[in-house]
Amino acid sequence: MKELDVVTFGETMVLFTSELMLPLEYNDRFYKQIGGAESNVAIGLRRLGHSVGWFSKLGNDPFGRYIHKFIRGEGVDTSRCIYTDEAPTGIFFKEKYSATNLKVYYYRKNSAASLLSPDDLDEDYIASAKILHLTGITPALSPTCRETVFKAIEIAKKNEVKIVFDPNIRLKLWDKEKAKSVLLEIAKEADIILPGLDEGEMLSGRKIPEEIADFFGKEKTVIIKIGEKGAYYQSKNESGYVEGFPVSQIVDPVGAGDGFAAGVISGILRNESIYSAVKRGNAVGAMAVGMSGDVEGLPRSEELEEFIKGVISLQDVKR
Amino acid sequence: MKELDVVTFGETMVLFTSELMLPLEYNDRFYKQIGGAESNVAIGLRRLGHSVGWFSKLGNDPFGRYIHKFIRGEGVDTSRCIYTDEAPTGIFFKEKYSATNLKVYYYRKNSAASLLSPDDLDEDYIASAKILHLTGITPALSPTCRETVFKAIEIAKKNEVKIVFDPNIRLKLWDKEKAKSVLLEIAKEADIILPGLDEGEMLSGRKIPEEIADFFGKEKTVIIKIGEKGAYYQSKNESGYVEGFPVSQIVDPVGAGDGFAAGVISGILRNESIYSAVKRGNAVGAMAVGMSGDVEGLPRSEELEEFIKGVISLQDVKR
Amino acid sequence: MKELDVVTFGETMVLFTSELMLPLEYNDRFYKQIGGAESNVAIGLRRLGHSVGWFSKLGNDPFGRYIHKFIRGEGVDTSRCIYTDEAPTGIFFKEKYSATNLKVYYYRKNSAASLLSPDDLDEDYIASAKILHLTGITPALSPTCRETVFKAIEIAKKNEVKIVFDPNIRLKLWDKEKAKSVLLEIAKEADIILPGLDEGEMLSGRKIPEEIADFFGKEKTVIIKIGEKGAYYQSKNESGYVEGFPVSQIVDPVGAGDGFAAGVISGILRNESIYSAVKRGNAVGAMAVGMSGDVEGLPRSEELEEFIKGVISLQDVKR
Amino acid sequence: MKELDVVTFGETMVLFTSELMLPLEYNDRFYKQIGGAESNVAIGLRRLGHSVGWFSKLGNDPFGRYIHKFIRGEGVDTSRCIYTDEAPTGIFFKEKYSATNLKVYYYRKNSAASLLSPDDLDEDYIASAKILHLTGITPALSPTCRETVFKAIEIAKKNEVKIVFDPNIRLKLWDKEKAKSVLLEIAKEADIILPGLDEGEMLSGRKIPEEIADFFGKEKTVIIKIGEKGAYYQSKNESGYVEGFPVSQIVDPVGAGDGFAAGVISGILRNESIYSAVKRGNAVGAMAVGMSGDVEGLPRSEELEEFIKGVISLQDVKR
Amino acid sequence: MKELDVVTFGETMVLFTSELMLPLEYNDRFYKQIGGAESNVAIGLRRLGHSVGWFSKLGNDPFGRYIHKFIRGEGVDTSRCIYTDEAPTGIFFKEKYSATNLKVYYYRKNSAASLLSPDDLDEDYIASAKILHLTGITPALSPTCRETVFKAIEIAKKNEVKIVFDPNIRLKLWDKEKAKSVLLEIAKEADIILPGLDEGEMLSGRKIPEEIADFFGKEKTVIIKIGEKGAYYQSKNESGYVEGFPVSQIVDPVGAGDGFAAGVISGILRNESIYSAVKRGNAVGAMAVGMSGDVEGLPRSEELEEFIKGVISLQDVKR
Amino acid sequence: MKELDVVTFGETMVLFTSELMLPLEYNDRFYKQIGGAESNVAIGLRRLGHSVGWFSKLGNDPFGRYIHKFIRGEGVDTSRCIYTDEAPTGIFFKEKYSATNLKVYYYRKNSAASLLSPDDLDEDYIASAKILHLTGITPALSPTCRETVFKAIEIAKKNEVKIVFDPNIRLKLWDKEKAKSVLLEIAKEADIILPGLDEGEMLSGRKIPEEIADFFGKEKTVIIKIGEKGAYYQSKNESGYVEGFPVSQIVDPVGAGDGFAAGVISGILRNESIYSAVKRGNAVGAMAVGMSGDVEGLPRSEELEEFIKGVISLQDVKR
Numbered sequence A, B, C, D, E, F: 001m002k003e004l005d006v007v008t009f010g011e012t013m014v015l016f017t018s019e020l021m022l023p024l025e026y027n028d029r030f031y032k033q034i035g036g037a038e039s040n041v042a043i044g045l046r047r048l049g050h051s052v053g054w055f056s057k058l059g060n061d062p063f064g065r066y067i068h069k070f071i072r073g074e075g076v077d078t079s080r081c082i083y084t085d086e087a088p089t090g091i092f093f094k095e096k097y098s099a100t101n102l103k104v105y106y107y108r109k110n111s112a113a114s115l116l117s118p119d120d121l122d123e124d125y126i127a128s129a130k131i132l133h134l135t136g137i138t139p140a141l142s143p144t145c146r147e148t149v150f151k152a153i154e155i156a157k158k159n160e161v162k163i164v165f166d167p168n169i170r171l172k173l174w175d176k177e178k179a180k181s182v183l184l185e186i187a188k189e190a191d192i193i194l195p196g197l198d199e200g201e202m203l204s205g206r207k208i209p210e211e212i213a214d215f216f217g218k219e220k221t222v223i224i225k226i227g228e229k230g231a232y233y234q235s236k237n238e239s240g241y242v243e244g245f246p247v248s249q250i251v252d253p254v255g256a257g258d259g260f261a262a263g264v265i266s267g268i269l270r271n272e273s274i275y276s277a278v279k280r281g282n283a284v285g286a287m288a289v290g291m292s293g294d295v296e297g298l299p300r301s302e303e304l305e306e307f308i309k310g311v312i313s314l315q316d317v318k319r
Helices: A037-047 A062-073 A123-127 A143-158 A176-189 A197-204 A209-216 A256-269 A274-288 A301-309 B037-047 B062-073 B123-127 B143-158 B176-189 B197-204 B209-216 B256-269 B274-288 B301-309 C037-047 C062-073 C123-127 C143-158 C176-189 C197-204 C209-216 C256-269 C274-288 C301-309 D037-047 D062-073 D123-127 D143-158 D176-189 D197-204 D209-216 D256-269 D274-288 D301-308 E037-047 E062-073 E123-127 E143-158 E176-189 E197-204 E209-216 E256-269 E274-288 E301-309 F037-047 F062-073 F123-127 F143-158 F176-189 F197-204 F209-216 F256-269 F274-288 F301-309
Strands: A004-009 A013-018 A030-035 A052-055 A057-059 A082-084 A091-098 A101-107 A129-135 A162-166 A221-225 A230-234 A239-243 B004-009 B013-018 B030-035 B052-055 B057-059 B082-084 B091-098 B101-107 B129-135 B162-166 B221-225 B230-234 B239-243 C004-009 C013-018 C030-035 C052-055 C057-059 C082-084 C091-098 C101-107 C129-135 C162-166 C221-225 C230-234 C239-243 D004-009 D013-018 D030-035 D052-055 D057-059 D082-084 D091-098 D101-107 D129-135 D162-166 D221-225 D230-234 D239-243 E004-009 E013-018 E030-035 E052-055 E057-059 E082-084 E091-098 E101-107 E129-135 E162-166 E221-225 E230-234 E239-243 F004-009 F013-018 F030-035 F052-055 F057-059 F082-084 F091-098 F101-107 F129-135 F162-166 F221-225 F230-234 F239-243
Touching: A004 A037, A004 A123, A004 A256, A013 A062, A030 A062, A030 F030, A037 A052, A037 A062, A037 A129, A037 A256, A057 A062, A062 E062, A123 A129, A123 A143, A129 A143, A129 A256, A143 A162, A143 A176, A162 A176, A162 A256, A176 A197, A197 A209, A197 A221, A209 A221, A209 A230, A209 A239, A221 A256, A221 A274, A230 A274, A239 A274, A256 A274, A274 A301, B004 B037, B004 B123, B004 B256, B013 B062, B030 B062, B030 E030, B037 B052, B037 B062, B037 B129, B037 B256, B057 B062, B062 D062, B123 B129, B123 B143, B129 B143, B129 B256, B143 B162, B143 B176, B162 B176, B162 B256, B176 B197, B197 B209, B197 B221, B209 B221, B209 B230, B209 B239, B221 B256, B221 B274, B230 B274, B239 B274, B256 B274, B274 B301, C004 C037, C004 C123, C004 C256, C013 C062, C030 C062, C030 D030, C037 C052, C037 C062, C037 C129, C037 C256, C057 C062, C062 F062, C123 C129, C123 C143, C129 C143, C129 C256, C143 C162, C143 C176, C162 C176, C162 C256, C176 C197, C197 C209, C197 C221, C209 C221, C209 C230, C209 C239, C221 C256, C221 C274, C230 C274, C239 C274, C256 C274, C274 C301, D004 D037, D004 D123, D004 D256, D013 D062, D030 D062, D037 D052, D037 D062, D037 D129, D037 D256, D057 D062, D123 D129, D123 D143, D129 D143, D129 D256, D143 D162, D143 D176, D162 D176, D162 D256, D176 D197, D197 D209, D197 D221, D209 D221, D209 D230, D209 D239, D221 D256, D221 D274, D230 D274, D239 D274, D256 D274, D274 D301, E004 E037, E004 E123, E004 E256, E013 E062, E030 E062, E037 E052, E037 E062, E037 E129, E037 E256, E057 E062, E123 E129, E123 E143, E129 E143, E129 E256, E143 E162, E143 E176, E162 E176, E162 E256, E176 E197, E197 E209, E197 E221, E209 E221, E209 E230, E209 E239, E221 E256, E221 E274, E230 E274, E239 E274, E256 E274, E274 E301, F004 F037, F004 F123, F004 F256, F013 F062, F030 F062, F037 F052, F037 F062, F037 F129, F037 F256, F057 F062, F123 F129, F123 F143, F129 F143, F129 F256, F143 F162, F143 F176, F162 F176, F162 F256, F176 F197, F197 F209, F197 F221, F209 F221, F209 F230, F209 F239, F221 F256, F221 F274, F230 F274, F239 F274, F256 F274, F274 F301
Parallel strands: A004 A052, A004 A129, A013 A091, A057 A082, A129 A162, B004 B052, B004 B129, B013 B091, B057 B082, B129 B162, C004 C052, C004 C129, C013 C091, C057 C082, C129 C162, D004 D052, D004 D129, D013 D091, D057 D082, D129 D162, E004 E052, E004 E129, E013 E091, E057 E082, E129 E162, F004 F052, F004 F129, F013 F091, F057 F082, F129 F162
Antiparallel strands: A013 A030, A091 A101, A221 A230, A230 A239, B013 B030, B091 B101, B221 B230, B230 B239, C013 C030, C091 C101, C221 C230, C230 C239, D013 D030, D091 D101, D221 D230, D230 D239, E013 E030, E091 E101, E221 E230, E230 E239, F013 F030, F091 F101, F221 F230, F230 F239
């Protein structure tokens, strides 16, 4: 029997957030958070009750330890994390112009995580999971990272681990053509693909959700995020649109996609229908944007149920 | 002649407010405020020019001293406050998800204030007031607190002190049936009752403001708060609806009811018509929600007059 | 050839901004910014690539040094700043009730800047500029400040330096009649006048932009700000309305007028048509209100171009 | 019978303290405290159980209200405070280079308090006190303040109110010759004089404590502070040295003199011997310097007793 | 084979630390840490490379989650933690007068942890450890906590788990006679006892380390902490004094004893001589006081080795 | 005639300083400062009244702009600064264990400054200076930086610009042998060399100041810093020891060497004797360590004079 529900890996960085809404050069107050698509998904899944493993290569420095402690503290298995003295932990800064007008500045080039290489993979660990979650960020980090992703895919295939792939295209990290070719290669191996509409368009050259889904192939499950409108899904047997949950106030737009992925994967692990899993994804995404930070707003199981049932809204004062 | 306009008593706690809009477990910055329905009303009345006494049992600790100094600093008479070494001052924490999505966490069980007992009452002091203000929170704190409330009512009755009662139902503190029976008992003795619509419904079992008011009896003045829509009032001679003031931005919804009570009582002390007193209540309530904190936004006399006249709005930039 | 594009002078103060949205008496966290109409314009122009000189009389104290370093740091020439031991640097406090409900409290009476006198002017310096920028604040500060303004006008006239005048009426600083008579005297000497609609009305006694512009005389360029609606301009050869840019969220309404002035002057220095210069002014003003602080939101050249072209909006998340 | 133990008056300002130990121009974090020699003494006496009145002229602004609330909150009678719209409340800034290397910057010139005038005095109020406490700061603030001091002396003399005078020479506020002549005039009227050794030297032209005391006259009580060494006292019947309490760590040297005055006056009100009163003064002074802020470290009665008995030290960890 | 090196349990609370060195009533800035003797020891041991389990009963609230995440984040096994809705997580406040003059204020009465009861123990879990670590705080929290301790002892005895007992006498929590009788009962069952000199004196009625050790019995290992002087130890075969490490600056005296316990237990787990284990304890204790917070200064393995060898000191600047 | 007194160049980074004395992984509050040996010296010299130019390659990002504005704000000529989109501005973090126990963590590898190359040098600019100041940090940053240093030396030689060289050995940046060989090559070209005693020892293989100085050659001026003891100097005509100034409290040990360099160079520019210049260096260094931050404590001219004369100490309270 599989010991873990999901394994994922990739770069998580320390995020220094401006306390004041001022350009970074004028702001003089920062606090620490963490940011990383894969650990966001891992934490999101853990909060919903699943067993999850996440790993990365961390700098042997206070920021590496902070990330490790943070994610382990959330209950995610971090036993395969590796520390290196070769490079520092990646960090980034968030500049806030207004609640929804943000810029980020990365210090991640040649970071510890970019040194991840196929040798860092523990085959048994990946084999022990039901699902391997991958994003399109990791292959963009370095050639060895790219090889690591393909090695992980190979392990998954060999061990009947389902692959969920979220393209997460970051054109700051690599050029468009390179990105497209690598991501398509990964998509080919994936069982479930979770592109945003614009990502689907970039990868497939098509504009309509149905056509994009077709592009990836009918034997796959393709779920296309269409912003606040919800999502379109298409699998072997089902297809359709799932309306999004209304969001009364976007406190922090970052992390919605990762929340969506966590919700969808959770639904799948619970053997829900794709429709229901996508609805779950929509709900987690909607809850994530109601809170500052990538993971702080990810709901716990009971909160998610109440939100889906409409018992709680995001505007309640509880006294 | 009466020396004080109003006497009130009850628990005031130190409030630790999150500086960042993050779940409490992630927020690492707190600042101090105070919170307590009765002291909110006392401070609100004092700002409007009335003489007010407030008292409580405070822990003999820095938080008890902080509360005492804060309220005394506002000009409220605190000479009947009692310090105890038996229990600490109650405190609570405010978690901010967004500007209007808040949760509070209490550390008030067995607090100093819950030790208030009938022996702590100074009969002459209560007798010296025109109005005794009571809330439904105090009897929920402990059996001795409940006895203290009824002892205070007895004293008021004996000394021709009018009783204003604000139910302030807190189901976190006691169960519904117990609450209902005790609050109805207090309401029976009160001259003026200030329920919210839902409170009125819970206590009377009726849904229409007019019927709720009738339930409490025609010889009383009953003023029912209907949220942003304003209020319904009914007294021996008058009855009607009073529209609320438009609130452009709710900065902090907590404290509106206490501001309303302060406004109404102030109108009564000024011998205004009930209509006019309720309008005053609406105005103070509207101003209170435009500012963070329970008491920080309570207006001074001249500010209230200007607001009622429409001279100042809550959106002015004064330069 | 002119060495500087623009010279301006006037009082810049240190601004202590409340971190919390609480009345000043309850807020316990302050941070430093600077505020001064003329230095706002100077910094705005410098960011747009022009060479600018600004000067004032500063207190020989840490706040004077802070202002000096801040403005010099922005690349504005501050070589004519003068330090005095006679008076402290002016300061002020900003109280925030909500994002757009602000009050300011000045400590500027008898400040160092109010000691500016005609002898402090360096004729060659003013003569070296294409444009002299003046506001109606300086003559309100003290009699010697008033004389300094008129002396500067005299120098400008003698040396073919164009005068741009922004009335900036501050009735906290002088009475209306005095203000009107002095400002009209300055307006008479100005080449370009930039009143707000209410200022134009106060100075001219007329209500319609066209009539206000006529009042100042057909040989001048008059540009009247009409809030979010944009502006009306009238010069010898051109006249018309220029629509404003939509502002999705006003983060800080202060500084819009100074941004407008910087944009207009920049357009003029670039030999654009008045229409185009006014549009530039509208754009800078719109960008300035999207950021907390007087100068923090003033755009750099490339940002302004992108904003005007609509390439960037104020609601983008850049990741 | 006298209703109040002590009445005092003078300027109290809002103090903005740097959070970081950096020159003020680099520090970007400030918090609010209050500072004023007379209110320090008033609060010190109140904590020791005496009834005290303090008053001043305050600006009708948030800072005036803050001061009023702070001091009233401490239990000092502030009923004679006057608000004015004519001038703002005085403020000052504290620059911290290290724990004991401080500089202050005043914004007090022409402040509200400097407008205090003889007409602001309530003769009955002063007459109702056993002791009138005066400092040499008030007469330095303005001519009307000076007249107010002498008017108060006149009232005290007429009503058998003892005068305690602390020279508190501030040469930033007036020149030495003027200071000397005015302060000597006040000293002549005082019953108890509390100079520092250097102040005594400046006023008397003598260097030895005994000689300085003689200079002021044998019929007076003169107590000369000699820093950490303690104090010398001389009254009609007693004289001698009182050793100071050891101070393990000076956290904030400001406020020691005011604490000393509070302790001495407290001893006198308790009818202790001069020796004992001076010892009390030494103890309060020693405790005051162990805490940041002028009044925050002033002890409550029971703390002072324990400190004098040596039961508690300033280095205890209480868990 | 034993799966865990050490198991421990007890109350950990959230600590709110004053940012400013001011009495708590004047301080307005707080940050979060955690505090709990048993989790301090657990974290200390984990940093030194041992496998450790810690558990408690936590409130089902943000503070319970914070504690859980913090300790799990450190790599301690927290799988036996229990959440309750019956009571809130205990918290406390730290007041800083100066670096070493501290006071704490508890909100722990009837806390979640005080509800721990024998039924909460997992026998297999305790049985799986080499060492059970107990402190004298837990039995002081409530009768059920006391029973839990004795039940744990019973389990340990049955399963050949060594018991290490640190008396940690807290007279704020229970009275001296009760404390003495219960703690002696526990001591009787313990294999290793770690009293401070004053604790040893209170429990044994003797004053000399050698005699105190004898009192507990020759078949036990008794290690008596003698402050900065180091420690005395006595076991079946060895006895002697071990000098302390010099501490150049005590940043935070709290947590030294827990660090000592962690060091000693670590030495024992490494099969070092008692002398060497005590030296290890001295070193960890010395390092712990050089850092603010209970656990923040606990060294990692390599840091401890370097400190013991004298390679690093606490005064280095590493650049 | 030379237009500038000194030109220097090298990497300046943004420094994020922990507000709390906690390991970086636990600290959640950061503020911005700047750090860079060459800009420290430039600012130090500017404060002492000299004209100085500093340049670097900066990232085209908010941190690059912050550095640029900070240094330009101090009055240093920054006209030769170059912005690049190729790499981000270097940053670092300061971890504070106690006032003097610090660690730094760099994010400077492949930073913008490391891209400095010989082509970035403006020959006329360097030629216009009396002195070129170089440190041993720049050649350690990258091969192109190393070439830039030697190109600058060549330009200086050609244009009769004196070279002052401060080895500033950073073994975190390159290995010892490489460092030694490059630094000796630079030293050979320098007119004035300012090693610390340990640096001198590493470069020369000798231990005695006199012998180290001899090693570099009698025709050079060699000044060897011996910590708090002062310095040894040797030039063609003079040699001797100069005692250091007593430092009552080291607030921040970093920046002392740069302050020393600024003082020495200032003395030389003023044509003082070497003895006197070294004394000036000692004084600036002593003042620098009395303040947190690299440049914040660097004295202005008049402050330095007073400190040297002993008029002001670092322990004064100025009120």
